[in-house]
Amino acid sequence: MTDAVATVETEKTRDIRKRWLLSLPALLIILAAASGPLLIVVAYSFLTPGPYGDVVWQPSLDGWINVFLEKDIFDDTLSLASAHISIFVRSVVLSLVTTVLTLAIGFPTAYFIATRRETTRELWLLLITIPFWTNLLIRTFAILEIIRNEGLINGLLLRAGLIAKPLQMLFTDGAILTGMVYVYLPLMVLPLYASMEKLDFRLVEAGYDLYATPFKVLRRIIIPLVKPGIIAGSILVFIPALGAYVTPSILGGGKNLMLGNLIELQFGQGRNWPLGSALSIALMLIVMVALLFYVRNAGSQGSRQHG
């Protein structure tokens, strides 16, 4: 009897070892070209800024302190770094709203594609990706063309006589959101699609058999089943959106800093690499914690269903 138990044990360890080997290439690449070099950034956050950028190899906690506290420029009072906080809040809110909007628009779109006939499905999928084979800057400028005062929308409205003066759409928060949603939409649609494509519609039929309304079917059957896709999509939109600053600058006018701008400033004209490094690591830690929390809670239900 102990032999059988032993066999199960070794099978389990073999399984785990196999899984480690499988994930090795990905881990190695990321270690070499993404995470590993981050150790440099961590180290830099504990050093002193050089006079003209770069660092001087002298340890200092100033970088980290300046993330959270600031001295008022003129009267030297110490206070919470309100500038950093308001910039952080602005970026988080923008990312959240972008994620919600892309989900609202992307869900029906992904569903539509997933419910096409087998033969046309991949065509629709490719149709959704083609706009994104165009460069981001150009796409953003194209949106600008449409919403600016002398652009497409205003031109049409003016000519139709619906408005007397051009509507100011450019340089507003709405413009930023439009741009962000436009840029990040495929990142939501593709994972959602991957999840939905495998949806067993017999379960949906069963719901209808039990006299459920379409909305209830959606809420109680479809959404829980495609949860992994929703999670994947949300992560892929929220986190990059957090660091986004090109699109908000071009469409929003650049009057307010986003997180990405703030950090880039430290590595550029701000010449304070330690502060930039500390800000980035702080951001990364916050995001990592939130991410693990989200996935642990929301994802665990998914894995329990299959076994």
Place this chain on the structure above:
Amino acid sequence: MKRMTSTIALAAALLASASFAHAEGELNIYNWGNYTSPEMIKKFEDTYKVKVTITDYDSNDTALAKVRQGGSGFDMVVPSQNYIPIWISEGLLLETDPGKMENFKNVAKEWANPDFDPGRKYTVPWAMGIVGTVVNTDVYKGDINTWGIIFDTPDELKGKVNVVPEMTDVIDAAVLYNGGKKCTGDLAILKKVRDTLVKAKPNWVAMEYGTIEKMGSGDFAASSDWNGSAFRQRLKNPAIKFGYPKEGFVDWSDNLSVLKDAKNVENAKLFQNFMMDPENAGMNSGFHRYANGIAGSDKFMPADMKGAPEINVPAEFASVGVPSMTCPPDVQALYTKIWTELQK
């Protein structure tokens, strides 16, 4: 499966082709984007049988950061004058002595011995310009030669003013507007600067670089801007004029230099000499639309640039210009703080 193997094979072939072919002679220039006349480069390539590559950067700090780390393979770089002392003091530039080269006699007197590179031991002027105001005079008929356009916006321009988000330029302008000297660390003046900026910001519609396009389309009616950019705008719309702020404006220049670890030193020196020839400098100016520091080059510039008010500083403002220079680190830190507070 078969498709995967063929895809991998294709990928491998592409990777193999990524290694560069060797040219007879080479020159790798690291320069600002859209700043080098292709025509002029071709002339250089044909004359000296050298293959030239141009890689772009969009800020002095990026260029400095990259080259400082080493290994990037560039031979030449074109930093702004306020950064040149930093490059020299960090030992990044090669002393090629343009001051002794054959074509040096063509360099304009006032640029032959600048403070940032005495005797021109390292650099050759590439282009120079000014930061001032640009205003659509159809919208505003008043005095455009003042930073008040930006900092104390007249009513007709409110909500239509743009400010190019170059931190150093904007703060310099605000400092000069409040009567201070460039790179001042005087807290009293800086407090006024901070207040001026914060007060002015609600009148601005944007802070971005796309002035040529947006002044032309009417999205902006005024902006802080470089003179070369203003020149291009005037060509499209004659109502757009460049203003020389009487409170003071900053002169800048970008200068061609050779890197200490350059692999193609001889070709680099040839190019430095080449750029001091009036014909070549004029050709280049025709492309990037800024003045160069080479005397006699205006003969070779396109007709519309000769006598242009943007390129040739009117006499009454000649002394108001302040040369661009590096501010000490503690002052720079103060500027960064003010800038962050402005944009939070």
Place this chain on the structure above:
Amino acid sequence: MARSFSVRRQRGFTTIAMVCFAALYLPIAVLVFYSFNAGESLASFDGMSLRWFEKAFQNQQVIDASLRSLQIASIAAVIATIAATMAALATTRTEPYRGLTMKYAFINQPLMIPEIVTAVALLIFFARIKIWTGYSGLGYLVAAHTAFCIPFAYLPIRARLENMDLTLEKAAADLYATPWNAFRYVTLPLLWPGILAGFMLAFVISLDDVVITEFVKSAGQDTLPTYMLGQIRRSITPEMNAISTLFLGLSICVVIVFFVVNRNRA
């Protein structure tokens, strides 16, 4: 019981999807339209002309940069997708084991930090290597792109995998299929939509990257986005639109080829 409606329909979904597609292509249509603009400004249309296409073809820098972008994106996306598929297989459909959460966090780490930070870190790291080995080819850019593409490929594949029915693979095992054959003939085809989605995402992300490429590139290694970044400070002309239109045309051709090839697969 005959139904009067399809179980697959949801109220309003098709409408939203159609509006979405239309809205997606509108800016594209605008940009293609303006690439034929005879005038220089993007604000007014001055008649039809091919001059920007001519200019783009004569601009050696742009052509080099575009080809380089495509090169890097293809290689990076392929490698990233393969690595991501393996990683997804390793981290899903299993009870949590030691190190699983850490692995998950690690794989997604490139997503979590602003690009400028990774860019600076890579600049410093690769610079050392460049000096030691003297090699300064495209390898660094490919490595960097692959690394940040992996999470983008990983997440759709994982989402797909989590929804897959294990019983099919168990059945294959019951029929004495080796793990490799089970993978090749059962798992892989079922996983294919996820892999495809992952690859396309990775390709697009790599094509668009500007910040990391800007810092890691060496002499003569501009990609299309970094070239455009340099242009932005000066002026944007419809030349950019022309290039993008060409790219678009190229992608559409690729799509058609892919589609035709795929048809024979089933």
